Amino acid sequence: MKKIAIIGCGISGLYFANLLQKNLEYDYTIFEKRPNLDYEDGYGIQLSVNSIKLLNKIGFNKINSYEVFNPKEISFFDAKTVKKICKIDITKFNHDKNYYTTLKRSNLIKFLLKNIPEEKIKFNIEVRDIEYLAKIKINLSNNQSEEFDYLVVADGVFSKTKSIILPEEKNIEFNNSVALRGNIKNYEKEDISLYLGKDFHFVIYPVNQNKEFNFISIIKKNLKNAEVFDVSLFNDDNFLKSLTNEIYNKTSVQLEGKIENIKSFPIFVSRSLKISSKKNTYFVGDALYAYPPSFAQGASQSIEASTEVFEEIKNNGNGYYNKRIKKIKLVNLRSRLNHFIFHLSNPIIVFFRNIILKILVKNKKFLELYLGKIYRN
Ligand SMILES: Cc1cc2nc3c(=O)[nH]c(=O)nc-3n(C[C@H](O)[C@H](O)[C@H](O)COP(=O)(O)OP(=O)(O)OC[C@H]3O[C@@H](n4cnc5c(N)ncnc54)[C@H](O)[C@@H]3O)c2cc1C
Numbered sequence: 085m086k087k088i089a090i091i092g093c094g095i096s097g098l099y100f101a102n103l104l105q106k107n108l109e110y111d112y113t114i115f116e117k118r119p120n121l122d123y124e125d126g127y128g129i130q131l132s133v134n135s136i137k138l139l140n141k142i143g144f145n146k147i148n149s150y151e152v153f154n155p156k157e158i159s160f161f162d163a164k165t166v167k168k169i170c171k172i173d174i175t176k177f178n179h180d181k182n183y184y185t186t187l188k189r190s191n192l193i194k195f196l197l198k199n200i201p202e203e204k205i206k207f208n209i210e211v212r213d214i215e216y217l218a219k220i221k222i223n224l225s226n227n228q229s230e231e232f233d234y235l236v237v238a239d240g241v242f243s244k245t246k247s248i249i250l251p252e253e254k255n256i257e258f259n260n261s262v263a264l265r266g267n268i269k270n271y272e273k274e275d276i277s278l279y280l281g282k283d284f285h286f287v288i289y290p291v292n293q294n295k296e297f298n299f300i301s302i303i304k305k306n307l308k309n310a311e312v313f314d315v316s317l318f319n320d321d322n323f324l325k326s327l328t329n330e331i332y333n334k335t336s337v338q339l340e341g342k343i344e345n346i347k348s349f350p351i352f353v354s355r356s357l358k359i360s361s362k363k364n365t366y367f368v369g370d371a372l373y374a375y376p377p378s379f380a381q382g383a384s385q386s387i388e389a390s391t392e393v394f395e396e397i398k399n400n401g402n403g404y405y406n407k408r409i410k411k412i413k414l415v416n417l418r419s420r421l422n423h424f425i426f427h428l429s430n431p432i433i434v435f436f437r438n439i440i441l442k443i444l445v446k447n448k449k450f451l452e453l454y455l456g457k458i459y460r461n
Contacts, residue, residue: 085109085110085111086109086110086111086233086234086397087110087111087112087219087231087232087233087234088104088110088111088112088113088232088233088234088235088236088397089112089113089115089220089222089230089232089234089235089236090112090113090114090115090236090238091114091115091211091235091236091237091238091239091245092114092115092116092117092237092238092239092240092243092245092369092371093114093116093118093121093205094238094239094240094369094370094386095192095193095196095369095383095386095387096238096368096369096370096371096386096387096389096390097114097116097236097238097239097368097369097390098114098193098196098197098200099138099139099142099196099386099387099390099391100236100238100368100390100393100394101114101196101200101204102142102196102199102200103142103390103391103394104394105199105200105204106142107398110397112204113204113205113206113230114200114204114205114206115206115209115210115211115224116205116206116207116208116209117208117209117210117239117244118207118208119207119208120207121193121197122190122193123190123193123194125188125189125190126188126190126267126291126296126345127188127189127265127266127267127298127300127345128186128187128188128189128289128291128297128298128300129186129187129188129189129192129298129380129383130184130185130186130276130289130380131184131185131186131187131192131383131384132177132184132380132381132384132458132459133177133178133179133182133183133184133459133460134384134388134458134459134460134461135383135384135385135387135388136182136183136184136185137179137180137182137461138387138388138391138461139195139387140181140182142199143199144195145181147191147195149293150292150293150294151187151188151191151292151293152185152186152187152191152292152293153185153186153187153289153290153291153292153293154178154183154184154185154186155174155184155186155274155275155276155289155290156173156174156175156275157171157172157173157174157275157276158171158172158174158275158276158278159171159273159275159276159277159278160172160278160280160441160445161277161278161279161280161337162279162280162281162434162438163279163280163281163284163285163286163334163335163337164281164282164334164335164336165336166279166335166336166337169280169438169441169442170438170441170442170445171445172445172451172455174276174455176451177455177456177459177460179460186276186289186290186291186298187291187292188291188292188296188298191292192383208225208226209224209225209226210224210225210244210245211223211224211225211244211245211248212224212225212248213248214235214245214248214249214362216362216363217231219231219232219233220232220233220234220235220363220364220365222235233364234364234365234366234397235362235364235365235366236366236368236390236393237249237360237365237366237367237368237371237372238368238369238371238386238390239371240369240370240371241256241352241353241354241370241371241374242256242352243367243370243371245371246358246360246367246371249360249362249365250358250360254355255354255355255356255358256352256353256354256355256374257352257353257355258307258309258312258350258351258352259350259351259352259353259376260304260305260306260307261302261303261304261305261350261351261376261423262302262303262305262307262318262327262348262349262350262351263300263301263302263303263348263349263350263351263377264286264299264300264301264302264303264324264327264328264331264346264347264348265298265299265300265301265346265347265348265349266299266343266344266345266346266347267296267297267298267299267343267344267345268288268296268297268298268299268339268342268343268344269295269296269297269342269344270295271288271290271295271297271342273288274290275289275290276288276289277289278426279335279337280426280427280428281334281335281427282334282427282428282429283303283304283427283429284301284302284303284304284330284331284334284427285301285302285378285426285427286299286300286301286302286331286335287299287300287301299339299343300377301331302351302376302377302378302423302426303327303330303331304427305350307350312350318347318348318349318350323348324346324347324348327348328340328343328346351376351377352374353374353375353376354373354374354375357372357373357409357412359372359405359409366393366396366404368386368389368390368393369382369385369386369389369390370382370386372389372408372412373385373412373416375415375416375419375420376419376420376422376423377419378419378420378422378423378426379415379418379419379422379458381415381418381419381458385411385412385415388411388461389408392404392407392408411458411461414457414458415458418454418458425437
């Protein structure tokens with residue numbers, strides 16, 4: 085029986101564990117730094133058909149339909165005037181019974197945990213050190229050691245485990261933007277609404293059939309290094325107020341008093357793509373590569389990467405990184421381009437951007453190249 089250590093109990097680690105769980109050939113343990121998982125998080129997540137197809141293979145299609153929403157369109161608006169610029173019909177990319185889906189993150193985590201026996205997850209534990217002997221020996225923060233055949237590193241954008249394996253690399257950077265997240269009840273527009281403004285954008289979408297919506301804004305912010313890592317700043321009421329006021333003043337969408345549970349956090353992205361040359365060691369999800377969130381692909385790519393690592397281990401292959409790097413480059417280019425285009429500020433450039441957007445969303449070839457290439461894995 086092959087023994088596999090999974091570091092991190094997020095979307096990528098849990099999806100990978102689900103694949104192993106269905107297979108008697110593997111024994112695995114998930115090591116999670118936190119004391120428990122957050123089930124109360126009501127914020128949303130968008131999952132495009134590439135990950136839905138993979139999730140459906142482990143039974144996601146049986147999730148209570150009340151807890152998910154299948155958007156049909158992404159509508160683009162000018163945030164200031166609320167004039168509609170254009171829309172994309174995303175049902176074009178749905179196939180078989182795989183539909184673009186939005187839901188609460190907590191419900192996705194609950195679904196991924198459903199088939200994982202409790203004893204498989206060891207909470208409050210981090211990796212301290214790794215020794216590559218005949219097997220992979222992992223020294224843990226509880227002063228115990230365990231040996232494994234494979235190591236799957238899924239501990240997110242700040243991956244401490246990756247920095248143990250590649251100590252010389254400082255691989256993440258502040259994206260000069262902060263996220264502002266909240267919930268809205270009874271928003272007037274169904275489907276996904278994307279509002280483009282000067283140095284910011286925000287997206288509102290339903291997270292279930294109960295008229296609950298997710299609000300997420302990405303706002304350009306130049307912060308000093310000390311501020312970026314200051315958790316108290318992001319929890320500070322005045323800082324939150326300054327961010328929300330900035331949005332309220334720059335849009336005619338009536339948001340004031342409507343957004344609940346507002347939180348903010350800095351956005352970090354990968355500086356470069358670093359892979360492991362150590363035997364049987366795989367980085368997945370944000371630990372492998374974290375994109376700017378403007379293409380809503382991080383979780384979907386995490387699920388794809390976990391599937392590919394599972395196939396690699398099952399088939400004794402060695403092409404995981406080659407294949408993944410190609411996909412990362414495609415997604416990264418689109419994520420960074422979206423971020424740039426969404427935040428344009430010069431009125432003349434914005435005028436031409438909007439005309440170009442109107443033309444492009446009607447061009448089947450372009451949509452297939454820009455979205456289809458990513459959504460059809
Ligand atoms: C504002 C924002 C909006 C986004 N929206 C979307 C979206 O709509 N759609 C989409 O597809 N993606 C979205 N993403 C990206 C997506 O959230 C991430 O790509 C995805 O969660 C990555 O999953 P992961 O499992 O790799 O990492 P994580 O979800 O970060 O999980 C990592 C896990 O490892 C644990 N951990 C951390 N350090 C250690 C350690 N040293 N030892 C053990 N455990 C550890 C953590 O506690 C956590 O449980 C968004 C990202 C942001 C910032």
